[in-house]
Amino acid sequence: MSALQFLADGFLVALQWHNLVFAFIGVLIGTAVGVLPGIGPMSGVALLMPVTASLTSGLPPESAAASALILLAGVYYGAMYGGSTTSILLNTPGESSSVVTTLDGYQMAKQGRAGAALSIAAIGSFVAGLVALIALVFLADPLSDLALKFGPAEYFSLMLLGLCAVSGLGGKSMTKALIMTVTGLLLATIGMDTVSGVARFTYDIPDLYQGLEFLTIAVGLFALGEVFKTIIEDDQSTKEIIKVGRVLPSKQDLKESAGPITRGSLLGFFIGVLPGAGATLASFFSYIFEKKLSKDPSRFGKGAIAGVAAPESANNAASGGAMIPLLTLGIPGSGTTAILMGALLMYNVQPGPLLFSDHPQIAWGLIASMFIGNVMLLILNMPLVKVFAKIIETPSHFLIPLIIAISVFGVYAVQISTFDLILLVICGVAGYFLTKNDFPLAPLVLGLVLGPMIENNMRRALTTSNGDFSIFFTKPLSAAFLVCALLWLLIPLFLKRRGKQVIISEEA
Amino acid sequence: MNLMFDRIGSLFFALVGALFIAESRNISSSAYGSQVGPNIFPFGLGVILILLSLRLLWETYKKGVAASSSESQSPLRYKRFLFILAATVLYVLVLEQLGYVISSFAFLLYAFTMMGSKNILKSGIVSLLFSVGVYVIYVHLLKGTLPGLPAWLGV
Numbered sequence: 001m002s003a004l005q006f007l008a009d010g011f012l013v014a015l016q017w018h019n020l021v022f023a024f025i026g027v028l029i030g031t032a033v034g035v036l037p038g039i040g041p042m043s044g045v046a047l048l049m050p051v052t053a054s055l056t057s058g059l060p061p062e063s064a065a066a067s068a069l070i071l072l073a074g075v076y077y078g079a080m081y082g083g084s085t086t087s088i089l090l091n092t093p094g095e096s097s098s099v100v101t102t103l104d105g106y107q108m109a110k111q112g113r114a115g116a117a118l119s120i121a122a123i124g125s126f127v128a129g130l131v132a133l134i135a136l137v138f139l140a141d142p143l144s145d146l147a148l149k150f151g152p153a154e155y156f157s158l159m160l161l162g163l164c165a166v167s168g169l170g171g172k173s174m175t176k177a178l179i180m181t182v183t184g185l186l187l188a189t190i191g192m193d194t195v196s197g198v199a200r201f202t203y204d205i206p207d208l209y210q211g212l213e214f215l216t217i218a219v220g221l222f223a224l225g226e227v228f229k230t231i232i233e234d235d236q237s238t239k240e241i242i243k244v245g246r247v248l249p250s251k252q253d254l255k256e257s258a259g260p261i262t263r264g265s266l267l268g269f270f271i272g273v274l275p276g277a278g279a280t281l282a283s284f285f286s287y288i289f290e291k292k293l294s295k296d297p298s299r300f301g302k303g304a305i306a307g308v309a310a311p312e313s314a315n316n317a318a319s320g321g322a323m324i325p326l327l328t329l330g331i332p333g334s335g336t337t338a339i340l341m342g343a344l345l346m347y348n349v350q351p352g353p354l355l356f357s358d359h360p361q362i363a364w365g366l367i368a369s370m371f372i373g374n375v376m377l378l379i380l381n382m383p384l385v386k387v388f389a390k391i392i393e394t395p396s397h398f399l400i401p402l403i404i405a406i407s408v409f410g411v412y413a414v415q416i417s418t419f420d421l422i423l424l425v426i427c428g429v430a431g432y433f434l435t436k437n438d439f440p441l442a443p444l445v446l447g448l449v450l451g452p453m454i455e456n457n458m459r460r461a462l463t464t465s466n467g468d469f470s471i472f473f474t475k476p477l478s479a480a481f482l483v484c485a486l487l488w489l490l491i492p493l494f495l496k497r498r499g500k501q502v503i504i505s506e507e508a
Numbered sequence: 509m510n511l512m513f514d515r516i517g518s519l520f521f522a523l524v525g526a527l528f529i530a531e532s533r534n535i536s537s538s539a540y541g542s543q544v545g546p547n548i549f550p551f552g553l554g555v556i557l558i559l560l561s562l563r564l565l566w567e568t569y570k571k572g573v574a575a576s577s578s579e580s581q582s583p584l585r586y587k588r589f590l591f592i593l594a595a596t597v598l599y600v601l602v603l604e605q606l607g608y609v610i611s612s613f614a615f616l617l618y619a620f621t622m623m624g625s626k627n628i629l630k631s632g633i634v635s636l637l638f639s640v641g642v643y644v645i646y647v648h649l650l651k652g653t654l655p656g657l658p659a660w661l662g663v
Contacts, residue, residue, distance in 0.1 A: 054652050175564045176514075179521050182557045186528055186550060193546040200535055200546060201528070231623070232589045398634060401619030404596055405612055409642055412603065413652055421600040429593065437513045455549040462544040 003141050006356075010364025013063075014372055019070050019365070022052075023373045026071040027380065030078020035086055035391045039403065040096065041079035041319075042335045042442070043222035045072050047403065049215055049343050050410030065347035066362045070369040072343055073323070076336055077129060077370070080279060080316045081377050084121040085388055088114055088308070089242050097279035097315040100287045104300060104307030109242045115385075116249040117308050120257050122381040123249075124313035128265035129374035132320020135269055136327075136367055140356060143328035147353035152460035153471050157481035159454045162331045164485040165275040166446050168492050172438045180439055184447020185454065187212055194452060195459060207419040214342040214448055215414060219407050220424040221441050222339075225431025227403050232432070234396060244386050249305075257309035260290050268314030272321025275333035282318035283311035320370070326351055327363055331450070335442030338449045345449070511568050518564040525557030591622050608654040612639035 013019060033044035052071050056064040083098035088105035101121065108117040150158065163185075167177040190201045191211025202208040249257075267289060268282040290310040291300045300307050325333050330352025332338040344351050349359055356363045381388070411424050431441060465471035473479050528550050535547040599615040606614075616635035617628075625631045646652040 054646060054650060057650065057652065173564075173567070175560055175567060179518075179557065179560045179564065182553050182560060183521065183524070186524070186553050186557065189528075189550045189553070196536070196546045198536055198546045200550065201531055228589060228593070231592055232584050232586060234585075395625070397620055397623035397625045398631075400623055401592075401616050402634075402638065404592075404619065405616055405638060408596075408600060408603070409608075409612075409646075409654075413646065413654065416653055418600065418604055421603065422597075425593070425596055425600060428596075433513070437510060437517065439517070458549065459544045462548075467544055 003137055006360055006364045007137055007368060009360065010366075010368035011371075013066060013361050013365030014070065014369035018059075019067055019369060020372070022055075022067045022071040023074050023369050024376055026074020027078035027081075027373050027377050030075035030080075031082035031085075031377070031380065031388055032391055033075060034079035034082020034084075034098075035388050036394065036399065039223065039226055041076055041083075042339060043226050044075050044079055045336055045339045045343075046215075046218040046221075047223040047406060047410065048072060048075055049339065049346070050219065050414040051406070052343075053215075053346065054410075054413045061347060062349075062359060062361055065344065065349045065359070066365045068343060068347065069340070069362060069366050070373075072340055073366060073370060074373045076340065077125075077316060077319050077373065078377060080319050081122065081125050081381060082388065083315075084125070084308075084312050085118060085385065086392060088117045088121065089244070089389055090392060097283050097318075098312075099280070100283045100311040101308055103287070104302070104304050107301065107303035108305065108308065111303050113303065114242050115244050116253050116305070118244065118385045119249050119382060120253060120305055120309050121312040122378060122385070123254075124257065124261040124264065124309045125316040126374055126378045127261050128268060128313035128315075128317035129320055129370065129377075131265040132269050132272070132317045132323075133367065133370050133374070136320060136324055136370075139324055140328055140363070140367070143324065144353035144356050147329050150353075150477070151475070152457040152464070153475050153478045154481065156454060156457040156461055157472055157478040157485070158329065159331055159450050159457070161481045161485040161488070162275045162325070162333060163443070163446060163450060163454075165488045166333065166335075167443050168488045169281070174489065174492065176439045177443050180434070180441065181443040181447045184444035185451045187217070187444075188448050188451025189455070195456060207417060212423065212448075213415060213420055214445075215346065216411050216420045216423050217427050217448060218339050218342060218445055219411055220427025221431035221434075221445065222335075223403060223407050224424065224428025225435060225441070227400055227407075228428055228432040229435070230396065230400055244389055248382075253305050257305050260286075260306040260310035261313045263289065263293075264310035264313035265317040268317030269321040271314070272318030273324050273333075275325060275331065278322060278334040279315035279318040282314040286310040286314035323370075327355060327366075328353060330355070330453075332446060335445055338442070338446045342445075342449050511571065514564060514568045518561040518568070521564075522558050522561035525554040525561065527554075528557070529554035588622060592619055595619055595622070604655050605658065606655075607657045609639045609643050609657060612642070 014023070029048065030041075030044065033039050033041065039047070049072065052068040056068045059067060080097065083093060084101050084105065087093045087098040087101040088109050091102050091106040093099045093102055105117045105121070108114065163181050167181045168174060188211070190208055192199055192209055199209060264286040267286050268279070271282040271285060272278065287307060287310060290306050291297050294300065294304070294306065322333050322337050325331050326337045326341055330341075330350065332341045341351055349355070349362060407424060408421060411420050435441060461471055462469070472482060532547045532551040532554065536545055595615055595618050599611055603611050613635045616638060617631055620631035620635065621628065643654060647654050647656070
């Protein structure tokens with residue numbers, strides 16, 4: 001069957017009424033998450049993971065996984081949409097990939113063109129989402145066919161490449177990012193070894209035998225960590241929100257932003273596919289690119305509509321592009337996709353080349369639902385942008401304790417153990433202090449998700465070679481991946497030594 | 509402060525690495541006749557972690573005084589944080605004893621007030637709606653498991 005046939009089947013899954021509801025809830029909550037300054041896409045997805053698990057508990061396993069993924073992916077790209085609203089109206093980015101949008105978006109709002117800026121951001125995001133999806137449809141099959149040819153050695157090296165990429169771009173200090181990666185991998189070894197059945201680092205504590213639960217750690221580090229940050233650093237200053245005004249953009253606006261949206265989408269998509277890069281970098285690059293291309297660069301920073309259209313399209317395209325390595329290779333390239341992968345693993349679904357042949361319902365259902373979700377977002381955002389702007393005014397003294405309560409509920413509902421709740425709180429405190437001191441969390445989560453797979457593939461490869469490590473270098477594909485991994489670490493170091501500013505991706 | 513954290517952090521991570529190395533020596537070193545046992549991966553990672561921590565330590569000394577203390581402008585509210593953290597820990601510990609509804613209601617009401625909510629009636633209503641709402645929807649509609657009301661209440 002061709003990809004289009006599969007896609008049609010996917011639409012059948014996505015158009016089931018409960019999946020439509022899940023997609024709608026997902027994008028709605030996602031937009032709210034993007035609008036609220038306290039929580040970003042990563043903590044939003046982490047926070048909702050246990051909640052979706054309990055919502056879908058009545059369904060058969062495969063369709064439960066499909067529905068959960070549809071909802072969580074909706075949160076992911078919904079947050080990308082919503083992030084622009086606060087950037088434009090408040091000059092405060094809701095999440096890091098909308099930082100660039102503040103430059104021109106806020107200026108436009110001050111000139112009374114807030115509505116135009118918001119709607120162009122929504123249209124740009126919509127187009128970008130479609131571009132990313134079309135590319136996903138056509139790349140999914142060839143890429144997963146390629147990945148099926150990989151042996152354990154190739155997989156090990158490829159995953160190492162993924163980890164190095166995220167660590168190389170993951171924060172202000174590469175050493176710290178690498179430390180977090182290795183810590184994540186080490187935490188993943190706790191519990192029963194899946195190959196030999198030996199208990200490792202469990203010290204006869206029953207809770208440790210099944211390993212540290214990914215969900216607990218992710219919710220703790222991201223959701224609670226950010227909540228604690230708001231509690232400690234919130235200055236309680238209330239900023240004035242600019243009135244939205246006329247929502248529809250003028251013909252002139254549309255004409256000016258058509259080019260930037262197209263370029264931003266394509267650029268963002270390719271950056272998104274690269275592991276480690278992600279939406280923040282994509283929005284930065286497309287902004288710089290548009291400024292270079294513009295006939296009159298001085299207009300940027302003073303309310304140029306291209307300065308809103310390009311980065312907003314780019315960050316959405318990047319979030320779509322980031323799904324490609326996750327779905328086809330089973331390797332998440334960013335923190336958010338790592339959490340999505342954790343969600344898939346929770347349902348016993350292994351992302352990767354076999355996903356498309358073993359669980360076509362999940363893979364294509366997800367892809368189709370992203371089409372539908374993007375349409376929903378456009379419909380939601382154009383008329384409802386004024387309503388979403390109101391969400392910003394939610395008093396934080398209600399919001400913060402509620403997020404804590406939802407985290408506790410979510411983790412307890414899935415794990416039913418006090419041990420996990422205590423781990424949750426510990427992770428929350430650790431998450432706050434680590435981020436505050438520039439230890440990035442995304443590499444740790446990535447290490448935690450990839451840990452068991454890396455280890456298994458390494459041991460399988462070494463078993464076939466009788467413990468000879470040269471197997472990773474003698475296989476050409478594997479060697480190529482390792483060289484890329486090394487370059488990914490060395491090039492930023494090299495650039496830094498030459499005194500160049502290296503743009504880093506805080507969201508990663 | 510920042511450098512201090514990095515130094516202590518690097519020592520801490522080095523210690524973690526050493527712990528994993530030491531403990532991985534107690535794990536059997538082969539499985540099913542394969543020469544590669546479950547010990548090799550944590551052992552190798554432990555070594556890498558120690559090396560990275562040493563590099564971080566070296567980096568903090570290299571930066572030395574040059575790093576300026578860029579503390580954030582707004583005063584940090586550690587007191588409020590500690591109170592809410594304590595409340596969260598208490599909430600988590602009594603959840604199974606007091607049941608979901610009672611402990612959630614108490615935690616939310618306390619945390620709302622702590623975060624600066626003036627209107628205690630409004631806080632009470634929001635806490636009650638959330639705790640009872642989540643319990644009813646999750647346990648009665650979705651058939652999930654949450655600790656109910658404690659038995660000694662006799663309800």
